[in-house]
Amino acid sequence: MSLKPVGIGLMQGLFVVFKHATRKRITEQYPEERLTVSRRTRAQELVWDPGLCTGCATCVKACPQGNLKVTTSVGPNNNYIVEKFENDEGRCIFCGLCVEACPYEALFFGRRYERSQYSRGELIADKDEMSGDDKERSAYFRPDLYDDLPEQTLLIYRKHKKII
Ligand code: SF4
Ligand code: SF4
Structure with missing residues:
Protein backbone atom coordinates (compact mmCIF):
# COMPACT_ATOMS: atom_id res chain seq x y z
CA MET A 1 0.00 0.00 0.00
CA SER A 2 1.44 3.37 -1.02
CA LEU A 3 0.88 6.41 1.14
CA LYS A 4 0.20 9.82 -0.45
CA PRO A 5 2.08 12.82 0.89
CA VAL A 6 0.04 14.81 3.36
CA GLY A 7 -2.18 17.44 1.67
CA ILE A 8 -2.33 15.83 -1.81
CA GLY A 9 -5.88 14.57 -1.26
CA LEU A 10 -6.94 17.99 -0.02
CA MET A 11 -5.46 19.67 -3.11
CA GLN A 12 -7.18 17.18 -5.40
CA GLY A 13 -10.51 17.86 -3.69
CA LEU A 14 -10.08 21.63 -3.98
CA PHE A 15 -9.15 21.28 -7.65
CA VAL A 16 -12.44 19.49 -8.35
CA VAL A 17 -14.39 22.13 -6.40
CA PHE A 18 -12.81 25.03 -8.31
CA LYS A 19 -13.18 23.26 -11.66
CA HIS A 20 -16.94 22.93 -11.16
CA ALA A 21 -17.37 26.33 -9.49
CA THR A 22 -16.01 28.13 -12.54
CA ARG A 23 -17.65 26.20 -15.36
CA LYS A 24 -20.73 27.41 -17.21
CA ARG A 25 -24.01 26.78 -15.41
CA ILE A 26 -26.04 23.99 -17.00
CA THR A 27 -28.94 23.77 -14.55
CA GLU A 28 -32.29 25.06 -15.79
CA GLN A 29 -34.94 26.32 -13.38
CA TYR A 30 -37.89 24.37 -14.75
CA PRO A 31 -40.68 25.32 -15.33
CA GLU A 32 -39.62 28.99 -15.51
CA GLU A 33 -36.88 27.96 -17.92
CA ARG A 34 -37.18 25.26 -20.54
CA LEU A 35 -34.64 23.38 -22.55
CA THR A 36 -34.54 23.62 -26.29
CA VAL A 37 -34.79 20.08 -27.57
CA SER A 38 -32.77 18.53 -30.35
CA ARG A 39 -33.59 19.76 -33.83
CA ARG A 40 -34.31 16.17 -34.83
CA THR A 41 -36.27 15.29 -31.73
CA ARG A 42 -38.89 12.59 -31.73
CA ALA A 43 -40.95 14.30 -29.09
CA GLN A 44 -44.35 13.34 -27.75
CA GLU A 45 -46.59 14.43 -30.57
CA LEU A 46 -47.11 14.07 -34.29
CA VAL A 47 -47.88 17.06 -36.49
CA TRP A 48 -50.09 16.62 -39.53
CA ASP A 49 -50.31 18.95 -42.53
CA PRO A 50 -53.85 18.83 -43.96
CA GLY A 51 -52.75 20.73 -47.05
CA LEU A 52 -50.28 18.01 -48.05
CA CYS A 53 -52.11 14.90 -46.88
CA THR A 54 -53.86 12.94 -49.62
CA GLY A 55 -55.53 10.46 -47.31
CA CYS A 56 -53.55 7.57 -48.80
CA ALA A 57 -53.23 5.87 -45.37
CA THR A 58 -49.66 4.70 -45.99
CA CYS A 59 -48.83 5.95 -42.49
CA VAL A 60 -51.57 3.78 -41.04
CA LYS A 61 -50.12 0.69 -42.65
CA ALA A 62 -46.61 1.56 -41.44
CA CYS A 63 -47.60 1.93 -37.79
CA PRO A 64 -46.62 -1.16 -35.76
CA GLN A 65 -48.98 -0.15 -32.98
CA GLY A 66 -52.05 0.28 -35.16
CA ASN A 67 -52.94 3.50 -33.44
CA LEU A 68 -53.25 5.88 -36.40
CA LYS A 69 -56.77 6.20 -37.73
CA VAL A 70 -57.57 7.80 -41.08
CA THR A 71 -61.08 7.95 -42.52
CA THR A 72 -61.72 9.42 -45.95
CA SER A 73 -64.61 10.18 -48.27
CA VAL A 74 -64.50 10.70 -52.02
CA GLY A 75 -64.33 14.31 -53.16
CA PRO A 76 -65.75 15.97 -56.31
CA ASN A 77 -62.57 15.30 -58.31
CA ASN A 78 -62.47 11.67 -57.27
CA ASN A 79 -59.88 12.64 -54.64
CA TYR A 80 -59.87 11.63 -51.00
CA ILE A 81 -61.16 14.05 -48.40
CA VAL A 82 -59.74 13.29 -44.97
CA GLU A 83 -62.66 13.15 -42.56
CA LYS A 84 -60.77 11.83 -39.57
CA PHE A 85 -57.08 11.74 -38.73
CA GLU A 86 -56.26 10.55 -35.25
CA ASN A 87 -53.29 9.36 -33.25
CA ASP A 88 -53.59 7.74 -29.86
CA GLU A 89 -50.50 9.20 -28.24
CA GLY A 90 -51.01 7.01 -25.21
CA ARG A 91 -50.15 3.96 -27.32
CA CYS A 92 -47.71 5.61 -29.71
CA ILE A 93 -44.11 4.51 -29.23
CA PHE A 94 -42.81 7.47 -31.28
CA CYS A 95 -40.81 5.20 -33.52
CA GLY A 96 -41.17 7.51 -36.52
CA LEU A 97 -42.13 4.84 -39.05
CA CYS A 98 -45.27 6.72 -40.05
CA VAL A 99 -43.29 9.92 -40.62
CA GLU A 100 -40.76 8.04 -42.72
CA ALA A 101 -43.44 6.23 -44.69
CA CYS A 102 -45.53 9.25 -45.68
CA PRO A 103 -44.94 9.74 -49.41
CA TYR A 104 -46.20 13.32 -49.38
CA GLU A 105 -44.23 14.58 -46.36
CA ALA A 106 -47.45 15.49 -44.62
CA LEU A 107 -46.53 13.99 -41.27
CA PHE A 108 -43.87 15.29 -38.89
CA PHE A 109 -42.75 14.89 -35.34
CA GLY A 110 -43.64 17.86 -33.18
CA ARG A 111 -41.28 19.38 -30.65
CA ARG A 112 -43.50 19.51 -27.57
CA TYR A 113 -42.57 17.24 -24.69
CA GLU A 114 -44.94 18.30 -21.91
CA ARG A 115 -47.86 16.11 -22.88
CA SER A 116 -49.05 14.68 -19.56
CA GLN A 117 -52.80 14.30 -19.12
CA TYR A 118 -55.04 13.05 -16.35
CA SER A 119 -56.76 10.35 -18.41
CA ARG A 120 -55.75 8.19 -21.36
CA GLY A 121 -58.65 9.47 -23.45
CA GLU A 122 -57.15 12.95 -23.44
CA LEU A 123 -54.09 11.57 -25.21
CA ILE A 124 -56.02 10.91 -28.41
CA ALA A 125 -55.00 13.68 -30.80
CA ASP A 126 -57.47 14.52 -33.56
CA LYS A 127 -57.09 16.54 -36.75
CA ASP A 128 -57.25 19.89 -34.98
CA GLU A 129 -54.86 18.81 -32.25
CA MET A 130 -52.33 17.54 -34.80
CA SER A 131 -52.39 20.53 -37.14
CA GLY A 132 -52.33 24.30 -36.86
CA ASP A 133 -49.86 27.10 -37.41
CA ASP A 134 -48.67 26.98 -33.81
CA LYS A 135 -47.24 23.47 -34.22
CA GLU A 136 -43.48 23.31 -34.19
CA ARG A 137 -42.18 20.69 -36.59
CA SER A 138 -39.10 18.62 -35.86
CA ILE A 156 -22.20 18.54 -25.68
CA TYR A 157 -19.45 18.61 -28.26
CA ARG A 158 -17.52 15.62 -27.08
CA LYS A 159 -14.77 16.22 -29.60
CA HIS A 160 -13.75 19.41 -27.81
CA LYS A 161 -14.87 18.23 -24.35
CA LYS A 162 -16.78 21.49 -24.09
CA ILE A 163 -20.32 22.24 -22.95
CA ILE A 164 -21.92 25.20 -24.66
S1 SF4 B 1 -44.59 7.09 -34.33
FE1 SF4 B 1 -44.64 4.84 -34.61
S2 SF4 B 1 -46.13 4.10 -33.11
FE2 SF4 B 1 -46.45 6.32 -33.30
S3 SF4 B 1 -48.08 6.54 -34.82
FE3 SF4 B 1 -46.10 6.66 -35.93
S4 SF4 B 1 -45.65 4.57 -36.59
FE4 SF4 B 1 -47.25 4.46 -35.02
S1 SF4 C 1 -49.16 8.72 -45.39
FE1 SF4 C 1 -49.07 10.96 -45.41
S2 SF4 C 1 -50.40 11.56 -47.10
FE2 SF4 C 1 -50.91 9.44 -46.61
S3 SF4 C 1 -52.60 9.58 -45.11
FE3 SF4 C 1 -50.71 9.47 -43.93
S4 SF4 C 1 -50.15 11.63 -43.54
FE4 SF4 C 1 -51.66 11.61 -45.22
Whole structure:
Protein backbone atom coordinates (compact mmCIF):
# COMPACT_ATOMS: atom_id res chain seq x y z
CA MET A 1 0.00 0.00 0.00
CA SER A 2 1.44 3.37 -1.02
CA LEU A 3 0.88 6.41 1.14
CA LYS A 4 0.20 9.82 -0.45
CA PRO A 5 2.08 12.82 0.89
CA VAL A 6 0.04 14.81 3.36
CA GLY A 7 -2.18 17.44 1.67
CA ILE A 8 -2.33 15.83 -1.81
CA GLY A 9 -5.88 14.57 -1.26
CA LEU A 10 -6.94 17.99 -0.02
CA MET A 11 -5.46 19.67 -3.11
CA GLN A 12 -7.18 17.18 -5.40
CA GLY A 13 -10.51 17.86 -3.69
CA LEU A 14 -10.08 21.63 -3.98
CA PHE A 15 -9.15 21.28 -7.65
CA VAL A 16 -12.44 19.49 -8.35
CA VAL A 17 -14.39 22.13 -6.40
CA PHE A 18 -12.81 25.03 -8.31
CA LYS A 19 -13.18 23.26 -11.66
CA HIS A 20 -16.94 22.93 -11.16
CA ALA A 21 -17.37 26.33 -9.49
CA THR A 22 -16.01 28.13 -12.54
CA ARG A 23 -17.65 26.20 -15.36
CA LYS A 24 -20.73 27.41 -17.21
CA ARG A 25 -24.01 26.78 -15.41
CA ILE A 26 -26.04 23.99 -17.00
CA THR A 27 -28.94 23.77 -14.55
CA GLU A 28 -32.29 25.06 -15.79
CA GLN A 29 -34.94 26.32 -13.38
CA TYR A 30 -37.89 24.37 -14.75
CA PRO A 31 -40.68 25.32 -15.33
CA GLU A 32 -39.62 28.99 -15.51
CA GLU A 33 -36.88 27.96 -17.92
CA ARG A 34 -37.18 25.26 -20.54
CA LEU A 35 -34.64 23.38 -22.55
CA THR A 36 -34.54 23.62 -26.29
CA VAL A 37 -34.79 20.08 -27.57
CA SER A 38 -32.77 18.53 -30.35
CA ARG A 39 -33.59 19.76 -33.83
CA ARG A 40 -34.31 16.17 -34.83
CA THR A 41 -36.27 15.29 -31.73
CA ARG A 42 -38.89 12.59 -31.73
CA ALA A 43 -40.95 14.30 -29.09
CA GLN A 44 -44.35 13.34 -27.75
CA GLU A 45 -46.59 14.43 -30.57
CA LEU A 46 -47.11 14.07 -34.29
CA VAL A 47 -47.88 17.06 -36.49
CA TRP A 48 -50.09 16.62 -39.53
CA ASP A 49 -50.31 18.95 -42.53
CA PRO A 50 -53.85 18.83 -43.96
CA GLY A 51 -52.75 20.73 -47.05
CA LEU A 52 -50.28 18.01 -48.05
CA CYS A 53 -52.11 14.90 -46.88
CA THR A 54 -53.86 12.94 -49.62
CA GLY A 55 -55.53 10.46 -47.31
CA CYS A 56 -53.55 7.57 -48.80
CA ALA A 57 -53.23 5.87 -45.37
CA THR A 58 -49.66 4.70 -45.99
CA CYS A 59 -48.83 5.95 -42.49
CA VAL A 60 -51.57 3.78 -41.04
CA LYS A 61 -50.12 0.69 -42.65
CA ALA A 62 -46.61 1.56 -41.44
CA CYS A 63 -47.60 1.93 -37.79
CA PRO A 64 -46.62 -1.16 -35.76
CA GLN A 65 -48.98 -0.15 -32.98
CA GLY A 66 -52.05 0.28 -35.16
CA ASN A 67 -52.94 3.50 -33.44
CA LEU A 68 -53.25 5.88 -36.40
CA LYS A 69 -56.77 6.20 -37.73
CA VAL A 70 -57.57 7.80 -41.08
CA THR A 71 -61.08 7.95 -42.52
CA THR A 72 -61.72 9.42 -45.95
CA SER A 73 -64.61 10.18 -48.27
CA VAL A 74 -64.50 10.70 -52.02
CA GLY A 75 -64.33 14.31 -53.16
CA PRO A 76 -65.75 15.97 -56.31
CA ASN A 77 -62.57 15.30 -58.31
CA ASN A 78 -62.47 11.67 -57.27
CA ASN A 79 -59.88 12.64 -54.64
CA TYR A 80 -59.87 11.63 -51.00
CA ILE A 81 -61.16 14.05 -48.40
CA VAL A 82 -59.74 13.29 -44.97
CA GLU A 83 -62.66 13.15 -42.56
CA LYS A 84 -60.77 11.83 -39.57
CA PHE A 85 -57.08 11.74 -38.73
CA GLU A 86 -56.26 10.55 -35.25
CA ASN A 87 -53.29 9.36 -33.25
CA ASP A 88 -53.59 7.74 -29.86
CA GLU A 89 -50.50 9.20 -28.24
CA GLY A 90 -51.01 7.01 -25.21
CA ARG A 91 -50.15 3.96 -27.32
CA CYS A 92 -47.71 5.61 -29.71
CA ILE A 93 -44.11 4.51 -29.23
CA PHE A 94 -42.81 7.47 -31.28
CA CYS A 95 -40.81 5.20 -33.52
CA GLY A 96 -41.17 7.51 -36.52
CA LEU A 97 -42.13 4.84 -39.05
CA CYS A 98 -45.27 6.72 -40.05
CA VAL A 99 -43.29 9.92 -40.62
CA GLU A 100 -40.76 8.04 -42.72
CA ALA A 101 -43.44 6.23 -44.69
CA CYS A 102 -45.53 9.25 -45.68
CA PRO A 103 -44.94 9.74 -49.41
CA TYR A 104 -46.20 13.32 -49.38
CA GLU A 105 -44.23 14.58 -46.36
CA ALA A 106 -47.45 15.49 -44.62
CA LEU A 107 -46.53 13.99 -41.27
CA PHE A 108 -43.87 15.29 -38.89
CA PHE A 109 -42.75 14.89 -35.34
CA GLY A 110 -43.64 17.86 -33.18
CA ARG A 111 -41.28 19.38 -30.65
CA ARG A 112 -43.50 19.51 -27.57
CA TYR A 113 -42.57 17.24 -24.69
CA GLU A 114 -44.94 18.30 -21.91
CA ARG A 115 -47.86 16.11 -22.88
CA SER A 116 -49.05 14.68 -19.56
CA GLN A 117 -52.80 14.30 -19.12
CA TYR A 118 -55.04 13.05 -16.35
CA SER A 119 -56.76 10.35 -18.41
CA ARG A 120 -55.75 8.19 -21.36
CA GLY A 121 -58.65 9.47 -23.45
CA GLU A 122 -57.15 12.95 -23.44
CA LEU A 123 -54.09 11.57 -25.21
CA ILE A 124 -56.02 10.91 -28.41
CA ALA A 125 -55.00 13.68 -30.80
CA ASP A 126 -57.47 14.52 -33.56
CA LYS A 127 -57.09 16.54 -36.75
CA ASP A 128 -57.25 19.89 -34.98
CA GLU A 129 -54.86 18.81 -32.25
CA MET A 130 -52.33 17.54 -34.80
CA SER A 131 -52.39 20.53 -37.14
CA GLY A 132 -52.33 24.30 -36.86
CA ASP A 133 -49.86 27.10 -37.41
CA ASP A 134 -48.67 26.98 -33.81
CA LYS A 135 -47.24 23.47 -34.22
CA GLU A 136 -43.48 23.31 -34.19
CA ARG A 137 -42.18 20.69 -36.59
CA SER A 138 -39.10 18.62 -35.86
CA ALA A 139 -36.42 18.07 -38.48
CA TYR A 140 -36.57 14.31 -37.85
CA PHE A 141 -36.60 12.79 -41.37
CA ARG A 142 -37.25 16.31 -42.69
CA PRO A 143 -33.72 17.71 -43.14
CA ASP A 144 -35.01 20.81 -44.96
CA LEU A 145 -36.24 22.11 -41.59
CA TYR A 146 -32.95 21.60 -39.77
CA ASP A 147 -31.24 24.95 -40.32
CA ASP A 148 -34.28 26.99 -39.31
CA LEU A 149 -34.60 25.38 -35.87
CA PRO A 150 -32.85 26.67 -32.73
CA GLU A 151 -29.79 24.87 -31.46
CA GLN A 152 -30.32 22.39 -28.68
CA THR A 153 -29.39 23.59 -25.19
CA LEU A 154 -26.84 21.57 -23.24
CA LEU A 155 -25.44 20.30 -26.50
CA ILE A 156 -22.20 18.54 -25.68
CA TYR A 157 -19.45 18.61 -28.26
CA ARG A 158 -17.52 15.62 -27.08
CA LYS A 159 -14.77 16.22 -29.60
CA HIS A 160 -13.75 19.41 -27.81
CA LYS A 161 -14.87 18.23 -24.35
CA LYS A 162 -16.78 21.49 -24.09
CA ILE A 163 -20.32 22.24 -22.95
CA ILE A 164 -21.92 25.20 -24.66
S1 SF4 B 1 -44.59 7.09 -34.33
FE1 SF4 B 1 -44.64 4.84 -34.61
S2 SF4 B 1 -46.13 4.10 -33.11
FE2 SF4 B 1 -46.45 6.32 -33.30
S3 SF4 B 1 -48.08 6.54 -34.82
FE3 SF4 B 1 -46.10 6.66 -35.93
S4 SF4 B 1 -45.65 4.57 -36.59
FE4 SF4 B 1 -47.25 4.46 -35.02
S1 SF4 C 1 -49.16 8.72 -45.39
FE1 SF4 C 1 -49.07 10.96 -45.41
S2 SF4 C 1 -50.40 11.56 -47.10
FE2 SF4 C 1 -50.91 9.44 -46.61
S3 SF4 C 1 -52.60 9.58 -45.11
FE3 SF4 C 1 -50.71 9.47 -43.93
S4 SF4 C 1 -50.15 11.63 -43.54
FE4 SF4 C 1 -51.66 11.61 -45.22
